Amino acid sequence: MRKGITTRIVGPQERFDQRNQMHTQAAIGGVGEKVKERWTKESIDPFRRIFYPEKRAKNVPMRSWRDVADGPINPERMPVDDPETMAARIKEAGKFLGADLVGICELNLASVYSHTGLRIDFAKGTAGEEIKLPHRYAISLAVEMNYKHLRYSPGWIDNAEVGLGYLNVAKPAVALAAYIRELGYPARAHFFINEWVLHVPIAVDAGLGELSRNGIIITAPFGPRVRLSTVTTDLPLAVDSPVDIGAVSTCEICKKCAENCPSQAIPRGGKEIVRGVEKWKVDAERCIRFWVANPNRWNDCARCIAVCPWSRPNVWYHRFSTKAAARSRAAIKILLWVDDIIRGKRPKPVIKWLEYTEGGSPISDKPVE
Ligand code: SF4
Numbered sequence: 001m002r003k004g005i006t007t008r009i010v011g012p013q014e015r016f017d018q019r020n021q022m023h024t025q026a027a028i029g030g031v032g033e034k035v036k037e038r039w040t041k042e043s044i045d046p047f048r049r050i051f052y053p054e055k056r057a058k059n060v061p062m063r064s065w066r067d068v069a070d071g072p073i074n075p076e077r078m079p080v081d082d083p084e085t086m087a088a089r090i091k092e093a094g095k096f097l098g099a100d101l102v103g104i105c106e107l108n109l110a111s112v113y114s115h116t117g118l119r120i121d122f123a124k125g126t127a128g129e130e131i132k133l134p135h136r137y138a139i140s141l142a143v144e145m146n147y148k149h150l151r152y153s154p155g156w157i158d159n160a161e162v163g164l165g166y167l168n169v170a171k172p173a174v175a176l177a178a179y180i181r182e183l184g185y186p187a188r189a190h191f192f193i194n195e196w197v198l199h200v201p202i203a204v205d206a207g208l209g210e211l212s213r214n215g216i217i218i219t220a221p222f223g224p225r226v227r228l229s230t231v232t233t234d235l236p237l238a239v240d241s242p243v244d245i246g247a248v249s250t251c252e253i254c255k256k257c258a259e260n261c262p263s264q265a266i267p268r269g270g271k272e273i274v275r276g277v278e279k280w281k282v283d284a285e286r287c288i289r290f291w292v293a294n295p296n297r298w299n300d301c302a303r304c305i306a307v308c309p310w311s312r313p314n315v316w317y318h319r320f321s322t323k324a325a326a327r328s329r330a331a332i333k334i335l336l337w338v339d340d341i342i343r344g345k346r347p348k349p350v351i352k353w354l355e356y357t358e359g360g361s362p363i364s365d366k367p368v369e
């Protein structure tokens with residue numbers, strides 16, 4: 001794996017106000033009343049109701065973890081003589097606690113939201129508070145999501161897998177932050193429904209993978225098939241560097257996510273400058289309009305993850321082909337050609353799992369206007 005920066009900072013980076021985040025905007029009417037009504041109404045799917053904040057808070061395990069995301073610091077601080085050794089220990093601890101990938105970077109203030117603005121903040125009346133996060137380091141955690149379940153996208157099954165991913169990656173963040181506080185240093189866990197930071201740029205800075213065409217991270221072992229959380233802290237740690245695994249080079253040739261996106265939210269052209277960063281700009285509003293297009297069949301979508309050639313299971317021939325992609329454009333073309341032959345240019349969503357038999361092709365479902 002080469003070290004390298006494939007997402008360039010080309011101008012001043014502004015901090016992002018969490019109140020403008022698309023999940024929030026959809027919930028408070030910023031994308032129209034019809035989207036708001038569908039986005040906030042109770043889902044007919046019980047998995048959705050246990051993974052996301054709905055009416056019965058005590059049936060959503062992740063909600064209670066908000067209370068333990070930060071906490072008391074052991075006054076007997078363990079001295080750190082060697083940040084390299086401590087970083088290795090923290091990575092091992094993160095994996096022991098449930099993460100599949102762990103990386104460390106200095107916390108870039110541009111990756112910290114300027115003001116609170118999650119949907120839950122609006123419900124509690126705490127939206128709009130200035131975020132002050134003095135921590136120096138960020139520890140990025142990722143967990144793998146199940147390939148088979150994601151192939152059902154868009155439908156209840158991949159929606160459940162994504163919800164489970166949020167839950168699974170919240171756990172090691174909460175536990176690792178507590179572990180660091182027991183070493184005598186401040187630490188806060190950031191996870192879905194409790195974050196002050198943007199996980200993707202932190203994961204890129206921490207060397208977990210590269211920022212891809214579909215706006216998320218591509219990791220070497222799992223492609224974009226991961227969920228992320230972050231721990232911020234002042235524990236002295238050696239940091240990792242951004243990596244070049246061949247993912248952005250693949251995105252420059254491949255457009256499979258854009259061609260398969262049911263709302264045409266992913267660009268087929270080149271990168272643009274967004275808040276000082278050169279990247280592909282996904283149209284988040286188009287995306288969320290599709291998420292609420294058919295509440296009888298799905299609550300969100302992961303089609304761009306499911307169809308990505310980097311998403312295939314972490315078996316030897318997949319590892320071989322993605323490793324080769326880091327070395328040459330010819331290898332990338334072979335990877336894409338083989339993926340088209342094995343899975344098709346337009347892989348079909350699969351259905352039938354537990355009691356779910358609906359879902360499937362989004363062709364007849366149009367984004368909400
Ligand atoms: S599907 Fe292709 S273009 Fe899209 S993220 Fe994956 S590799 Fe990049």
Ligand code: SF4
Pocket residue numbers: 214260261262263264265266282286287288290291301302303304305
């Ligand atoms: S989640 Fe679905 S609608 Fe949104 S960008 Fe990905 S494929 Fe398109």
